[in-house]
Amino acid sequence: MKTSPLFRRPLLVALVAACLAWASAASAQSIETPARQAIVIDFxxxxVLLEKNADELMAPSSMSxxxxxxxxxEKLKSGAWKPTDMLPVSESAWKRHYKTEGSLMFLPVHSSVSVDDLLKGVVIQSGNDACSVLAEAYSGSEEAFAEAMTRRARQLGMTHSTFRNAxxxxxxxxxxxxxxLATLSRHLIGDFPDYYPLFSQMEFTFNGIxxxxxxxxxxxxxGGGGTPGADGLKTGHTQAGGFGLVASVKRGERRIVMVLNGMTSMQQRADESRRLAEWAFREWDRYPLFHAGETVVPDAPVWMGQSHTVPLVAQTDLGVTLPRRARxxxxxxxxxTGPIxxxxxxxTPVGKLVVTAPGLAAPIEAPLVAGADVARLGFGGRIIETIGNAFSSAPK
Structure with a gap:
């Protein structure tokens, strides 16, 4: 096994590859939170910049x-639905929420509403009735839609999520x-750049409300209540879950995603989310290492090849997020493992880049690939190389 130290590289990159492992900094985090469950990640x-009971099952309330x-x-992106499609407000969808204390879009029964307006009703107004209308149009019933949500969540790697309604x-x-919830948020931001700006719309009027x-x-x-760069995602509150928030904040080329739940009031939720967002940008930074295709090792040795060496290159743009004090x-x-x-x-992956630093509970690893084809020597060449290696390793 060969290990080669590298100098840090002052390179600029636009994106850091998803192939970098999620590294937990929980063991070294220097900040506490009153939230019952929390996670803050670099997008x-x-x-992971901070986590607290991040894998504990919880009532997600409207964050779900x-x-x-x-x-x-996904329906819109595939073309199966259009924003202008009109969906019916059934009596069952209306009755499910009419006399409850939950948030409503105030949809009239037996009316038809566009997909675009229903999405605004869900994201901006947190309308439970809008969720039911979308669910029935998607799967025929809200129960069937909840099952579809659970299946899709598993496919996205959300292995602990179970949905019983929309x-x-x-x-x-x-x-x-x-x-x-953090995994889901990264998909919403990364997979749907055309639709994601909806989450930053400040208000919506429907049915005169x-x-x-x-x-x-x-x-x-x-009084400076806002958080610069905040552009999503969703609040939630139930008696079981407490007050929660899934948030995204982007400043320059950096974006963080934050999930907090189990707080005691709207004010605590607002204050704590602002405090942790400022902490994440103040105490942590992202450090680029290599561009995609850039040579990391120019001459890794090759065994029985027509070339004696092969370059090892970065498969994608590579970088790390670290506490600034650990830089x-x-x-x-x-x-x-060489010779290769x-x-x-x-x-072909033939090595890996390994990053260690104070504040990381585990090393961060990313694959390195061969930068060129190397053909195998013919029979005669292999005999000659074997003899040569034998002579070069013989005692002198």
């Missing part, structure tokens, strides 16, 4: 509406984790 690298939105976004209405079996977006980070005031102690190494036996095909 591009997936590095994000899964309903994801399902509809709105997050209290149900003892309707459960998610903070980590699953104007309602504002409930995300406290979107608002600014003379000076970051160590970057290349690990591969021929034949070698360009693009």
């Amino acid at each position: 591009d690298t997936g590095t 509406k994000l899964m309903t939105v994801f399902m509809v976004f 709105s997050g209405w209290p149900d003892p079996e309707h459960l998610m984790t903070a980590r699953d 104007k309602q504002g977006n409930r995300n406290p980070l979107l608002y600014t005031s003379a 000076a102690e970051m160590k970057v190494s290349v690990v591969f 036996p021929a034949p070698i095909k360009a693009g």
Whole structure:
């Protein structure tokens, strides 16, 4: 096994590849939170900046509406639905929420409403009735839609999420984790750039009733209540879950995603989410290492190849997110088993980049690939190389 130390590279990259492992910094985090469940991650690298009970099952309340939105976004992206399609407000969808205390879009029974307006009703107004209308149009019933949500969540890697309705209405079996909500948020932001701006719309008027977006980070005031760069995603509140928020904040090339739940009031939710967002940008930074296709090791040795060496290159743009105080102690190494036996095909993973630093509970690893084809020597060449190696290793 060969390990080669590398100097840090002052390169600029636009995106950091998703192939970087999620590295937990929980063991070294220097901040506490009153939230019962919490996770803060760097969007591009997936590095966990803070976590607290992030895999604990919890009542996600209206934050689970994000899964309903994801399902509809997929319909729109595939062309199966259009924003202008009109969906019926059935009596069953209307009755499900008419006399409840939950948030409503105030849809008239037996009316028809566009998909676009229903999405605004879900995202901005947190309308439970809008969720039911979308669910029935999608699967025929809200129960069938909840089953489809659960199946799709599993496919996205949200292995701890189970849905029993489209709105997050209290149900003892309707459960998610903070980590699953963070995973879902990354998909909403990354997979649907054309639709994601909906989450930052401040207000929406339907049926003569104007309602504002409930995300406290979107608002600014003379007292500085807003959070610069905040552009989504969703609040939630039930008695079982407490007050929660899934938030995204983007400043420059960096974006963080934050999930908090189990807080005691709207004010605590607003104050804590702002505090943690500022902490994440103040105490952490992203450090680029290599561009996609850039040579990391120019001459890794090859065994029985027509070339004696092969370059190892970065498969994608590579970088890390670290506490700023740990930057000076970051160590970057290349690990591969060598000599690398021929034949070698360009693009084949043959090594890995390993990053260690204070503040990381585990090393961050990313694959390195062969930068060129190397054919295997013919029979005669292999005999000659074997003899040569024998002579070169003989005692002198």
